[in-house]
Amino acid sequence: MTAIWTIRPRHKLAKLLAYIRYPLNSSERKLFRGRLIETIEFNGFQRRQFAGPKSVSYSGLLLDAEYGISVEDGLPVFRDARTPTISVIIPNYNHAAFLKERIRSILDQEIEFHELIILDDASTDDSRNVILETIRDISVPVRLVFNETNSGSIFRQWEKGFELAKGDLIWLCESDDTCDPRFLGTLVPYFSDPSVMMAFGRIDSIDREGIVVPQSGLSLSASKFWGAPIIASAYSWFNGPFGNKNIVANVGGCLFRRQEFSPDIFSELASYRICGDWYLYSRVARGGRIAYDPNAKAYFRVHTSNSSKASLKSESFYNEHVRIAQALRRHYEVNKSAIRLLLQNAWAICVANLGYAAGREFAQGGLIGEVMKTPRNINHILLILAACDEHVVSAACRLANTVSGRGEDVTVLLSGDASFFDRAHGFLSPSVSILPSIFAERMGLDLFLTEFGITMVWVSDHEIGGMGEACRSLRIPLHKSSFEGLDFSALGPEARSG
Known part of the structure; x- marks a missing residue:
């Protein structure tokens, strides 16, 4: 049994290290200690900074x-x-x-x-x-x-x-x-x-x-x-x-x-x-x-x-x-x-x-x-869609909207030019997040899937190179589909183990 009030040694260590580093300067000591505690509390969190578009x-x-x-x-x-x-x-x-x-x-x-x-x-x-x-x-x-x-x-x-x-x-x-x-x-x-x-x-x-x-x-x-x-x-x-x-x-x-x-x-x-x-x-x-x-x-x-x-x-x-x-x-x-x-x-x-x-x-x-002991019961489903005809885009986006409407998290990864992105964006609900496929490729597929907490991947006929291997290494289910006639019940939390 672990009592919560005994789990603050790293904060005490930060205070000790600050005294060792700045024994005579209280302001620098406080600043150093605060930054150490931030590092502890942010738990390895990685920043992605925004610089404004060109x-x-x-x-x-x-x-x-x-x-x-x-x-x-x-x-x-x-x-x-x-x-x-x-x-x-x-x-x-x-x-x-x-x-x-x-x-x-x-x-x-x-x-x-x-x-x-x-x-x-x-x-x-x-x-x-x-x-x-x-x-x-x-x-x-x-x-x-x-x-x-x-x-x-x-x-x-x-x-x-x-x-x-x-x-x-x-x-x-x-x-x-x-x-x-x-x-x-x-x-x-x-x-x-x-x-x-x-x-x-x-x-x-x-x-x-x-x-x-x-x-x-x-x-x-x-x-x-x-x-x-x-x-x-x-x-x-x-x-x-x-x-x-x-x-x-x-x-x-x-x-x-x-x-x-x-x-x-x-x-x-x-x-x-x-x-x-x-x-x-x-x-x-x-x-x-x-x-x-x-x-x-x-x-x-x-x-x-x-x-x-x-x-x-x-x-x-x-x-x-x-x-x-x-x-x-x-x-x-x-x-x-x-x-x-x-x-x-x-x-x-x-x-x-x-x-x-x-x-x-x-x-x-x-x-x-x-x-x-509380289990995760909300999926984060990644739907990968390459440039294709209007019928397939519409079907895929309806799928994304339906699954999102049921309470699951959905991200659509688009591969194509801006005009294709514009068409897909017009079909999608505001609750569905959208990224270009090159985002995941440049970040690294394993890191992308991990950082976004993806639990399931659906792809059209065109798969991002290496996605299958990344899903296998992380034990994330990957399904290939034309996005038409899908059984939405297959997207429940139990499907993660599939």
């Missing part, structure tokens, strides 16, 4: 002229030149004191958004009057939904906002937070890459007056890891830093693609009181990639009426961390090191807020071992 245009698309945009790796992507529409959703409850600032921070963005949806959950303060006064003269279409009775769940309000939203991208803005005017302008370009499902920025805490609150750990500005843009697969994010802790502290610090979710997803989301945002991030990222850019700045307000701060005194906060750990195991088969750190971090917060007795109760028994 591009030429093809029928509404951009294709990188050098087949490579990554600063470090030269990994290629197709780029969608069409400007995405953006739905902004503000769920509010009793934040009249901050609403004007929040709405102004959205209206002051340097790029346009396409609709503003404001949901008031039966506030008992002056919220409604503040909302009406602030939006009175704005030109953006506004949808107001004022509940007569409180829904009892912020996540129910989120669901309502998703149902109303029409944009390609969703920006869900908590009503007591704020952001920099360049927030949207920094993150939206990432979505020209159709493999990017979610993007987030640097998030600092502020107090009631809007003054930045110093961080107890390594500051983001000093962090080696968080100092540069990053783009990587959702699978590697959740087996790295995103599996250890909720690194997007406020949902307003990110953007994600609007997708059709099953009622089961919303039901699961609403069952959380506190950690639903973390669960949502894991679902919207799907089988694609997540981008981070420190130049997109958002601010998370910490104050006495803040629900996140109050939740630290609730046992639900810690119980939901166990549920999140299980959910991440089901979706991304998150490794033991990340799960250990997730529960460790929850235990440390529990001790700080509820005391050692509560922490001991939280960590009793073989908690890590029990969580690790």
Whole structure:
């Protein structure tokens, strides 16, 4: 039986090494220790950096002229030149004191958004009057939904906002937070890459007056890891830093693609009181990639009426961390090191807020071992499609959309020119991530399949050279098909062993 509170020796080692390295310089010692801890907690996570495209245009698309945009790796992507529409959703409850600032921070963005949806959950303060006064003269279409009775769940309000939203991208803005005017302008370009499902920025805490609150750990500005843009697969994010802790502290610090979710997803989301945002991030990222850019700045307000701060005194906060750990195991088969750190971090917060007795109760028994027994039950299916006629493209894309609609993760790897990519892109659901086949080839097929957590591969008549060998070495089932007349039931979780 392993107690969570005994598993912090590497943090203590980092502190010791920092003292040895910088015995007389406390600032350098803190910086060095923080960077060592980052290395520990990020669990071998590999960054794929975004440098911006050098591009030429093809029928509404951009294709990188050098087949490579990554600063470090030269990994290629197709780029969608069409400007995405953006739905902004503000769920509010009793934040009249901050609403004007929040709405102004959205209206002051340097790029346009396409609709503003404001949901008031039966506030008992002056919220409604503040909302009406602030939006009175704005030109953006506004949808107001004022509940007569409180829904009892912020996540129910989120669901309502998703149902109303029409944009390609969703920006869900908590009503007591704020952001920099360049927030949207920094993150939206990432979505020209159709493999990017979610993007987030640097998030600092502020107090009631809007003054930045110093961080107890390594500051983001000093962090080696968080100092540069990053783009990587959702699978590697959740087996790295995103599996250890909720690194997007406020949902307003990110953007994600609007997708059709099953009622089961919303039901699961609403069952959380506190950690639903973390669960949502894991679902919207799907089988694609997540981008981070420190130049997109958002601010998370910490104050006495803040629900996140109050939740630290609730046992639900810690119980939901166990549920999140299980959910991440089901979706991304998150490794033991990340799960250990997730529960460790929850235990440390529990001790700080509820005391050692509560922490001991939280960590009793073989908690890590029990969580690790949770099996993966969401496939990540890779569908490889070479240039072919319209009939085959349509059939393959219908297959991808159907499987994605059932809750599986789907990535389509396309081999062909930009006009072929354009045709396929038009058939595919926003929940399906898309990459050119040269991406996997340049990355190395074994590394690509591993980093994206692929559990099954479907190919048309034209197979990427070496894919069969890579699948055999990693024991990943590979199926060849014309993509017509397929039995979708063969794509269930049990098929992974086939």
